[in-house]
Amino acid sequence: MSGVSLNVNGHSHHVEADPQTPLLWVLRDEIGLTGTKFGCGVAQCGACTVHVDGQAMRSCVAPVSAIAGRKVTTIEGLQSRAAKAVQKAWVDLDVVQCGYCQSGQIMSATVLLEQNPKPSDEDIDLAMAGNICRCATYVRIRAAIHAASAQLTA
Ligand code: FES
Ligand code: FES
Incomplete structure (x- = not known):
């Protein structure tokens, strides 16, 4: 386990997670944002879609380590x-x-x-x-x- 720092919906979070953990599970289980859903786990259904730096991304296949330092928006933080x-x-x-x-x-x-x-x-x-x-x-x-x-x- 090692720590990863994330910016989610304008807030900073430091989570203890394996770097390969999909962003989806960090959002749901570590940060408590359960609006992002699990459907297939293999980037085929779109249920887990979030925004990363303003682009749609399937969070079920995005290792959390690849998201460090980037701006994540979930359904709970949509403001535009x-x-x-x-x-x-x-x-x-x-x-x-x-x-x-x-x-x-x-x-x-x-x-x-x-x-x-x-x-x-x-x-x-x-x-x-x-x-x-x-x-x-x-x-x-x-x-x-x-x-x-x-x-x-x-
Ligand atoms: S859970 Fe289906 S695309 Fe991510
Ligand atoms: S799966 Fe039921 S509203 Fe889309």
Whole structure:
């Protein structure tokens, strides 16, 4: 075991963890941020998506040692204008079904709109392709991203 220092949602944390421990488990088990979910553990479902230096990253396959000194944002710390528009649209359009995948969906949608405030359907499908929803909320997700885009570009 050795220590790793992390910046998560604007706060510094020093955790005692094996350097190869996936960031996901440090966030959930050491720091107590359980909004980031475990789905597959092999970067195939998107449930564990967080932002690292403003880019979407699958935290289930990111060794915590590779994240030291970088800026991590989880669903609990989303604050950007795009993030607020996404969360409002998600509520307005009642996107969520069981909810399990939705933290990851919102993290990916937020990065998309931060980088491209007016995405086409194709842009959305490409950006969201790595986020699986077993409840098949895809149509509402796409509509909510368009609604958030409209808020951002009004
Ligand atoms: S749990 Fe990380 S991509 Fe599925
Ligand atoms: S809302 Fe149930 S898995 Fe996506």
